[in-house]
Amino acid sequence: MARINCLKMETPKKVDEIFVLLKESRVEEAFNYIKSDKLTKIDCVDDHGTTPLQYAAFRGHEDICRLLISKGADVNAKTQDQGYSALMFAAIANKVNIVSLLLDNNADTEYTNVIGRTAAQMASFVNSNESVNIINSYISKESLEYYTECHSIDEKEPKLPRGECVDELHKLLINSSNYSPCRIIKCIKLSKNNTLMNNAEKIIRTLNAFSIKAWKNDSQDCPNDILSFKLHYYKYLFEYLLGQKSRLNKKLESSDASSDEISQKLFELCLKQLVSEEEISLDGEKFKHRVFEEKFLRESIRQHPYKEQSALTKQMVTILAKAPIGGYPSALHVINSCLNGQRFNEFFDSSEKGEKKILECATCYSKNANAKICTHCKKVAYCDQFCQKVHWSIHKEIKA
Template sequence: MSAPQKGDLTDTEKELLQVIAAGNVQEASRLLGSKDVRVNCLDEYGMTPLMHAAYKGRADMCKLLLQHGADVNCNEHEHGYTALMFAGLSGKTDITWMMLDAGAETDAVNSVGRTAAQMAAFVGQHDCVTVINNFFSRARLDYYTKPQGLEKEPKLPPKLAGPLHKIIMSTNPNPVKIVMLVKENPLLMDVEALEKCRKVLELICEKCIKQQDMNEVLAMKMHYLSCVLQKCGSFLKEQQDKLDGLIKSLLKGRDSDGFPVFQEKFIRECIRKFPYCDATLLQQLVRSIAPVEIGSDPTALSVLTQAITGQVGFMDADFCTTCGEKGAKKRCSICKMVIYCDQACQKLHWFSHKKVCKMLQEQREKHEAESASRLQKQAKEEGPGEKTLSNILNLDCNT
């Protein structure tokens, strides 16, 4: 069949777009087998079936279209939108990841000069922004699992590629979470394995800086992860306690307010050790963190998280006090001031939190009492004879 032209659709292709809108995967699969259907056909706006499926947030449909050879980087849209941009606008992180895994270009811009990440941020889809900014394909890591040049063995044993890729793809840079990811995989609970992973991360960091389209954000992330893995390795070598001691050190809060001083100092040290001193990102991080007294805001973790994930603005989600995972819902039943993923995270943090729990409870109760007192005072000042806004509105409506 001829190359697709905008609006030049066969009847079957028109039917395919309708089926995609309805979400009927089985019928779409049947139509894609038809001879007069081009998987990259274009509607009058230059949208492909994949763009339609991504915008509608239909993951199964996107998967089917990609299996049939859909072009993830088609740029025929009248405003230069790509399938990745539509995925980001939909707010579906699984579809965003799917487009990236299929080879979507992250630096393509639309007619107003915005990338997919910038478009997603513009409409408040910050989770999609994080996925785009943190994507690292498995194929790029698998390169290190094969001997290169005169090497007799690869830099990274193939069995470690999966566990390491999981750590790389994590969008949560909290060191406790990273140590947990190491701890949960027996293959990584080995000093030699951790050292090999650390070296590969540093090689990727170097490559990110020295490549033509330098990626300082990814370089910083790889360096930071290598520092955490190095700490895990040295801890395993000295302590032999399955990293429980390291997690406790990272969580231990000072007596006055429970602030994790060791964690703060560790993250600051990781950033300071970034080997490329001229990097703009490093200088920005240092300027943001250096003047801040330990225990004050912004913390090193919050500054680093914003740099790595690209998330800006107000976040309405709650983060686990222990591991930093988003969407935590379990509050401490006593003070109700700290929040956790689950009972396991709460139990891990209790040794430190119990020192300040009563103090936090008293602070909360004092604040609630002051708020109640203010409301009572306000009600008395208004008096019973004073018109409320609702009374005024009702009066206006009735006249």
């Protein structure tokens, strides 16, 4: 290795100005430099073969990473001396937003560096646990496309239709750290041409097969229980919607409601049910709580087919067994922290005190920088009108 460095010193190459800017953390200048196309090459390298994207990924400059990718930077560039990819750099530095960004742009998770380690293995080595879990439970489009083909002679047709359905399902399954059922059902409702609800049965079969596959996890020696539970959880939500739909269909059989109208009613009904509140008393205090949602979420854990074997689900069950309904932590807290790969000790240490800068939606619990505060009471906030409308039935009671 030393010999190579010597050689490089004998014939010095001129490196691009961008590396000076990045090294000196002149982030805005670096951004504008790239934006005005001053890079000699989008994937130019420094004297270690590192590209600007890899450099920015390690430093956690998300905007620069986005810009570089939009300008065609190679997410999987293999020029780095030690064989480090942009994903490895982001994962080692535990820059979780960039890890997700790179994965969304087809970063190769199987690629190994000169010592034969993948990005997840490198991150694990330095205890970047959030990154490890994001990578390991990431759902690539290819992994869904697998189900658009038949894989055994018993299969008469593929589990999943090609095209729009795969695109919309992929969009649903990635890209959020909030597993609130309201948020997910809202996304299902907003899918293009209602394609997710129209293909609900096929999606359920796909998610089921995929969840089992993740549990068996043939490529590695231990089950991927985060991914397996995540897929099971989405399947559970689709089953809930489908169950409500058939109930609604029966009820509206004699009416002349169109399938579009039934769909609208379905989402309205389910979301209303999830935000509905009941009065409970806990530690001598009476208050209203989303009891249906809490029980609904606890049931999702109970229905996990591997709950006896999975360390993850066992842990969730143990924690929730000690937490009364309405107490801390809620099932959503537990599911969110598990699926985001947080360790439980961290999760319990994180105090809720202090000023919250980013508001949380009262309906879907999304942390939303653009959330709008209710103009009537100025006490709650919503992502948008959709979330406000869903919550209205309860909110007007509170105001009364």
